[in-house]
Amino acid sequence: MKYFAQALSRDFEFGFEPRDGKLIARSGDRTWELDFSPLGDGNAFSLLIDGKSHDLLVEVYDGGVIVQTRGERVKVKVEDERERVAHAVANKQASGRRAIPAVMPGVVVDVRVAPGDEVDDGQTLVVIEAMKMQNPIVADGKGRVRAVRVKKGDVVAQGAALVELE
């Protein structure tokens, strides 16, 4: 079975195969010998790739995993062949609208638009306060406000839809 990973807009494809007590990884015409050793309750593991040692930490987040190594932190979406097929079908139903999400969690301190408003690229839609900093959330392009999902005083999670544009 093949595994597909996507990280920072790059696509990767890997195959894995146990052989003589070792694990062989393959990507295109490259191969590696792996030694995978989990520890803790599954959020850490040691991976030797051709004898090179990597200490890895893994967190599951909405839609993928976050991999940490030597101070770097990379979000990866990973799926196997079967899942890829299933996801492709689901994605066909995606609509044309777009939601402007909260790029950080915080408290809504100002809502500057109402349904029906025409907005410009970069126009402030909502202001969120987090850790004493006020952060304007702006339109990602020209458009019309279809719906406003929050009101002043709301506490919003990261990624929560604030305003729908069309």
Added chain:
Amino acid sequence: MKYFAQALSRDFEFGFEPRDGKLIARSGDRTWELDFSPLGDGNAFSLLIDGKSHDLLVEVYDGGVIVQTRGERVKVKVEDERERVAHAVANKQASGRRAIPAVMPGVVVDVRVAPGDEVDDGQTLVVIEAMKMQNPIVADGKGRVRAVRVKKGDVVAQGAALVELE
């Protein structure tokens, strides 16, 4: 319900009672106001006793809990009223024999006695090696060897019965 605790051969008795959102502890004619706050997966908690702060770690071991605070580590046996009655009944069935336990985990490197041997107080029965140190396990008094439970090369856990004396 009363709680009985035994630590380093001292006996303690406590009663607890929630009152006005606080927890009152009582022992004899002394009382304290407690604020108990667990964290982690139950192996740590913060306890305020009349406003005095204690950071406590708890491990369950065979027959009790180990409480850690500010570098000290105390083994405590704790039971409530109902358990105390149940244990008292069970203890009536205790036998007269005694087992000499491994005071540390390790590998048995020598067995010096056989069933039927008469032994003196302090006589070496078994030698256990752990972390490169050889440690003689000695008789706790005069007696006769009833059974030898280990042989050379065995790995033994702490507290495991090595030799039975009578």
Added chain:
Amino acid sequence: MTARQPLFRRLLVANRGEIALRVMRTARELGIETAAVYSDVDRNALHVRRADYAFRLGPPSPKESYLCIDRLIEAAKAMRCDAVHPGYGFLSENAKFAEACAEAGLVFVGPPPHAIRAMGDKVEARKIAAAADVPLVPGLNEDVRDDQTMAIKAREIGYPVMLKAAAGGGGKGIRIVREERLLVEAARLARAEASAAFGDDRVYLEKLVVEPRHVEIQVMADQHGEVVFYGERECSVQRRHQKLIEESPCVVLTPALRQAMGQAACRLAKAVGYVGAGTVEFLYSRGQFYFLEMNTRLQVEHPVTEVRFGVDLVKEQLRVAAGLALTPVPEPRGHAIEVRINAEDPDTFFPALGTISRMNLPGGPGVRMDAALYRGLEITPHYDSMLGKLIVHGEDRAHAIARCRRALEELRLVGITTSVPVALRVLDDARFVRGDYDTGILDGISRAPAPEVVELAAMAAAVAKFALARPNTVDSARAPATSPWRLVERLDRLGGRAR
């Protein structure tokens, strides 16, 4: 030396997080009992658990807890304290709090109220600095509330200009304006932030110095009129006007310039009748330095000075507060660097929330970690995003940089996004390594990991998904007692499969 008779009997630490813990560490070493305060979300915080006494202030909102003067005085009285250390942030630069402590018979470990007030008002501070012959950045010494007048004044000073909160500090409430059309909105946001953070919406205008380096002098003054300085710290690596990396010494300072800045800082401290630890911040640009502001408290980055001089500044603060004379300033040794560990997205610098589910803190030679982290700690939006500080000490700057890199690579926090990747990229940056940088350095730093790191992460995620779904392909004898297979379920849930 541990005094036989402690300097104080019991110290209220009117703060939270790493600084509360750091102050308590010194107090404990001096035989002074420690008293903590906490808001409801901080009930299990390390500063509470490591204190001798603890007192609940109220709900998480700072106004109802760590900013509530009445509750803090009540806490000090209930716990029978005789002194109060304010830490940094919160009420540390609030003259009313210092006064309230004095009225309650508590020794406030900080400068007298009039010095806090004078330096806390940025307009007033500039006047005093000018009178004390401390060089200033060209700017406007008053708040202008009329939009049109402000626009005219800004044009006079010349763009780019900065808007700064009069009551501000620590970079909060600062906005840069590069064009006139953005001035009004920026002023509005700056006032709103200033109002929220300090309860005072006055802002003032200042010229933006080009290629500025942020260099500050650590001063310490006793109650007998003596003032000394502990060299400088360079704090030019900043994002969103918040410092990220600090170092000492500053590579571009000549001994003569260092002496001139130090003496200017001491003149200012004397001019306001200063007592205790304070920091005089300067902008340095092309051989010139300009007074920025004076922070009338212990600074976040004070450990940089501590490791280099072999001194405990909190201990000095407590000694001075108890009326003792200053101790002599030791000779500095080697080079020190501090990296702030912030809970924030390393790309956008937005604050991040989360719960720490696993952590490994760095150790070994020349490494100090000041943090109040523990497994299970939840990072909430109520307070500052700084989780802690890594401080390293090396024989020279190159050694300190290498050591800092090594230690940062050792630091692991699962469950929270941090600024560590950015700090690592700064330490690798050629300009930083040369020492040839200014406060704009972060603009040119890559926000993305190296390509090979991305490939490694992709392979790691894929092999984890593969191997954890097939426990028998990895040596199960090695698996620890706590099962790692919980991840399988979570990974599978992502994949839409149910088992």
Added chain:
Amino acid sequence: MTARQPLFRRLLVANRGEIALRVMRTARELGIETAAVYSDVDRNALHVRRADYAFRLGPPSPKESYLCIDRLIEAAKAMRCDAVHPGYGFLSENAKFAEACAEAGLVFVGPPPHAIRAMGDKVEARKIAAAADVPLVPGLNEDVRDDQTMAIKAREIGYPVMLKAAAGGGGKGIRIVREERLLVEAARLARAEASAAFGDDRVYLEKLVVEPRHVEIQVMADQHGEVVFYGERECSVQRRHQKLIEESPCVVLTPALRQAMGQAACRLAKAVGYVGAGTVEFLYSRGQFYFLEMNTRLQVEHPVTEVRFGVDLVKEQLRVAAGLALTPVPEPRGHAIEVRINAEDPDTFFPALGTISRMNLPGGPGVRMDAALYRGLEITPHYDSMLGKLIVHGEDRAHAIARCRRALEELRLVGITTSVPVALRVLDDARFVRGDYDTGILDGISRAPAPEVVELAAMAAAVAKFALARPNTVDSARAPATSPWRLVERLDRLGGRAR
């Protein structure tokens, strides 16, 4: 300074645990790649995870892993290393290993084989020391295998006597004999331990010096015939002849005595053509000092010297191994104390096993932690019981003691019994605080916690049982995401109840 061209390309660290990690930290700071080796139980150890490369040696048994010269040379070749650091213990004082490295074209970071051999044989070492005018303890310069002859010789020297492994070091294989009737059994055990630990069962007899203090000199020699010393370390707090607490400077040493001991140590190093880091151990008693042995490796307690002198001894080792000249010895500053954290029962000193389920390591000013601990680490009986070391640096001895106490109180390890309580009681002991102690100090230290601590523990256990069984009596809003109620089940199981 970080050399542009690293001293070596890739360093094999032929060890495990905290010392392997500590060596790698310096290597990384010097731009040298690191290569780890591991036995099966150490697959997930930090020294493996933090290395650049890793190689499996074999099963847990030391003979099949960390003591197996052939496998180590194979590892060095497979990972294409150009140098080998042996750490301490294992093969660090094995001349054959040093020779095998040289034959394989690897630089051995340690002294030449002839120096290891000469100092490793305690009988030979005493001869060389005597010739170099280094004072000796009265004793027997040869191994005696005949029980009767040994008894006669012991009577000549006078009881109490010590039996020491000729190939020993680090206190292993040492037995004190106070009466003749115990001599034969003690010799048998000593030979068995010596054989198991060093593969050499020779033991020799020595007079036991009264009220002895263990004081040692850190030397460093380069390949150009220069030898320097970095002051002394006092290591008199010992249990089972294993050091527990070390400090520097030694309170009873006068400058003249320090100089005399340092020069004696340097003479010995020169006499054997020494290269690299070494420690000359002395017994000090009432103004006199006697040569004990020379350890031809980095010592466990080397950080005590490092923090006081502001030096990295592993860096010096690597520089010297690369052929560079010694760097000047800096002036020492303040006072340093190290506490070893051993997995052992604080009452009986027997080794303990377990799995670390929660940990908090100390931090803040003047604190260094050298350990390779992580949550989930299993302590097995295969290797040494030392888990790590806490090192503190203070302005003077009283400050260092207070800081050490503070830091030890911060250290929390759940799942393993440690020697920490004993160390805390030593730090509180009046004789230790006065500096008036000898190697017998632990005999007089209480093994039991204070009565109020016992009562606190009893109440804590009781309230935990009460409150955790009644989740509604504690504020559930505060409870963290991971449920604490698992403990309830375990506590209830103890009580015999099932839910």
